[in-house]
Amino acid sequence: MMKTIAEINEKIRQGKAVVVNAEEVIDLVKEKGVKHAAQHVDVVTTGTFGPMCSSGIYFNTGHSKPRIKLGGGRVYLNDVLAYPGLAAVDVFFGANALPDDDPRNRVHPGDFNYGGGHVIEELVAGKDIRMTATAYGTDCYPRKRLETWLNIKDLNEAVLFNIRNAYQNYNVAVNLSDKTIYTYMGVLKPRLGNANYCSAGQLSPLLNDPHYRTIGIGTRIFLGGGIGYVAWQGTQHNPNVLRTEAGVPKRSAGTLAVIGDLKQMSPRWLVGASMYGYGVTLTVGVGVPIPILDEEILRSTAVTDEEIYGAVIDYSDAYPNQKPDIVGEVNYAQLKSGTVKLQGKKVPTSSLSSYSRAVEIAEVLKDWIKRGEFLLTEAVAPLPGVESGVAFKPLPERPLEI
Amino acid sequence: MAVSKRVVLHFPKRLVEQPVIYHLVKDYNLEFNILRASITAEPEEEGLLVLQLKGEQDEYDKGVKFLLKSGVKIQSLSQDVTRNEARCTHCGACVTICPPGAFELDLKTRQVRFNDEKCVACGLCIKTCPPRAMEVHF
Ligand code: SF4
Ligand code: SF4
Secondary structure: OOOOHHHHHHHHHOOOOOEEEOOHHHHHHHHHHHHHHHHHOOEEEOOEEEEOOEOEEEEEOOOOOOOEOOOOOEEEEOOEEOEOOOOOOEEEEEOOOOEOOOOOOOOOOOOOOOOHHHHHHHHHOOOOEEEEEEOOOOOOOOEOEEEEEEOHHHOOEEEEEEEEEOOOOOOEEEOOOOOOEEEOOEEEOOOOOOEEEOOOHHHOHHHHOOOOOOOEEOOEEEEOOEEEEEEEEOOOOOOOOOEOOOOOEOOOOOOEEEEEEHHHOOOOOEEEEEEOOOEEEEEEEEEOEEEOOOHHHHHHHOOOHHHOEEEEEEOOOOOOOOOOOOOEEEEHHHHHHOEEEEOOEEEEEEEOOOHHHHHHHHHHHHHHHHOOOOOOOOOOEEOOOHHHOOOOOOOOOOOOOO | OEEEEEEEEEEOHHHOOOOHHHHHHHHHOOEEEEEEEEEOOOOOOOEEEEEEEEEEHHHHHHHHHHHHHHOOEEEEHHHOEEEOOOOOOOOOOOOOOOOOOOEEEOOOOOOEEEOHHHOOOOOHHHHHOOOOOEEEOO
């Protein structure tokens, strides 16, 4: 049995496509078997909703009168530092950015109440944003100061461009030390007081397509409540990790760089977040449809939490000091049960990504496809796979000579 | 009938140095458990005490009257830490942080329930919650 994306799109147009989410497909396979399910199902939808730090936006404000060249100057949005290294009125702005006067971790742990992620959420919500900028002035761009309100509806382009999202599997974070630590994986209590994880597991996009057979550059996706595209492999894309026999990565592996029109998105799916003692970030909703072209693809989408293993890493030592040691491996069914067993101890678990929201994303995407509003795309180029030789390397640090 | 209630007491500054709790416990036969206390040195600020009070209903009622008459403001505790439902993403980051276990992951809906009657207003969840959905109102 082989289907093509064109055939599936034809069924979507006619409103006849059979679409299930990556959770429902598990039961379907149990009931009817892979072969039958693969014939029956056209699309499996996935979803994930978690803090994704490598998120950002860019926009074009239009030119002021007289003109100002922000490139090379300084730009703030609600006092949060933006990046003005581009032309006259193009601005890039990252989710982790902070106001200059934020105390950060001067008194540890810092609160990080407000930063880039929050500004992005407010901009998407249609709130006015205060832009203050200074520039050096040129003959053609004489203005040196600009203070103005910005609203998303007035911007020429406003684009979400996240250079690393939707990690294929992720570390499970614990703390083996004697004091509480504050990390991007949340607050970790001493002596294995808790174990924090951050993946939707069986619903997570890249875990349902472990070898990137359908998800590639150009794939149309759900992004932040609107429509987006896979732009490239994400930074730190690392396909060549330890995998199970079925090919499911047991360590952090593939990632996606995604892009989409911010004006279509909604603050329900782009939520500013504060990681106590760590910084600010943006919680992003991503959903990817997987066309069922053959049985193997369907079998991959039927992956269950029991079959997905994550590495448990000590964030008090192994993580910060780049040591390869792991505390153990646990699967997502164990993690989601509320406790895991580590070093003979029962350790309670917390999630940082919302599974119920991930289900909701997969359902929204399913609904769009069923109503014929969302057609699937053929990847323009594949993401680098296991054979590509692409690897995530550490920094070859070379001290500067004095 | 015996009762056990958790209350937040606000002391105006003039009462901070009075033996109000001593009288409450001694005169009305109430048992108490301090869940949280903050009496600041700032003269314009009030004192705050979160207590669990146990005793007979009629004695408890009389004790509350005594507190009110003395000028202490009383709130029942469950109203003081609330969850902004519109902001909660049901991630679960709070679940392992709360000392009395007021958050519970519903294994079926995968949503996080907040059982406010278990909350002792320790405040730990406030900054641990990434979207800052937990709010204290004193
Ligand atoms: S940490 Fe905050 S957002 Fe997450 S479940 Fe708890 S209250 Fe909700
Ligand atoms: S204030 Fe403390 S006791 Fe109350 S819910 Fe938050 S963590 Fe739990």
